[in-house]
Amino acid sequence: MLDRRQALGLTALGLISPALAPTGEPEVETLRLWPGAAPGGEGVTVTPEVVERSTDPAFHDRIAKHTRDPLLTVVRPARSNGVSMLLIPGGGYRWAVVDKEGMDCARVFAAMGYTCYVLRYRLPADGWAAGPDAPLQDAQRALRLVRAHAVAEGRAADRTVVLGASAGGHLAGLLGARPDATYAPIDNADQYAYRPDALILLYPVATLTAPYAHAGSRRELLGESPSPDQIAAYSLEQMDWTGAASTFLLHAMDDTAVPVENSLMLSATLRQARVPVEVHLFEEGGHGFGIRLIEGRPAAVWPDLVRGWLGRRGL
Known part of the structure; x- marks a missing residue:
């Protein structure tokens, strides 16, 4: 606390x-990402909206559309293990999931001792000046802010991991791979590093190239007719991952929304760049299962696999 x-x-x-x-x-508690307005919003006219998709009063399944004031929701453990975790949910860059790959996962990892921060990020098609880099601005700022909060609360800044799922896995991958800052520093939090100390990607959108691209994510990120150069610039498997953090990949073989080839192609790139990588593939699970939708199936062990992998890295 x-x-x-x-x-x-x-x-x-x-x-x-x-x-x-x-x-x-x-x-x-909820933290604002930016002390003022998010950068590059002069042409943004969308109205923020949070939609509840669940019809079962026992659980939430919310999505955030047209976010203009990005947020970090902090879920704290009863006893901290000293490690901070930034969670980046999916949503195909059309919206950001709040619960399924956000709060639901945060509660599980908080129970393990991790101090969790769930990111609600801006969307690239909403008119932000940075275009496809608007979500990455939020992710970089979020990771720096998490590190600043860790230091203020007595945790080490360099024990900060990132977990991203689906399109949030793509955003987390950009955070891990890209060495360039996407916004000018605004306060002391921006002195901290914006690349993670370990990276966990669940059924990630990795490639934006046919035939394995998630068409919706590519459209929301780059528009209807992106050039080959744009596609290459935002395809994780075509990036230079030299010096990136150790990476954990998890995917279901029967994922028809984001084919398993996304993780397979990315793992090959990581190995070529000599980035330590662990890959778990499950026969069944589909896409977007998070925590609740995988109960009772083999892939339900994934949080324990992540904990074991992080533990071997002292995290």
């Missing part, structure tokens, strides 16, 4: 909503 002094300081910086600033009780 943040103490009162830390909470008041973050509220004063505009990074935590006063209504959600902890007073000693909640284990979940």
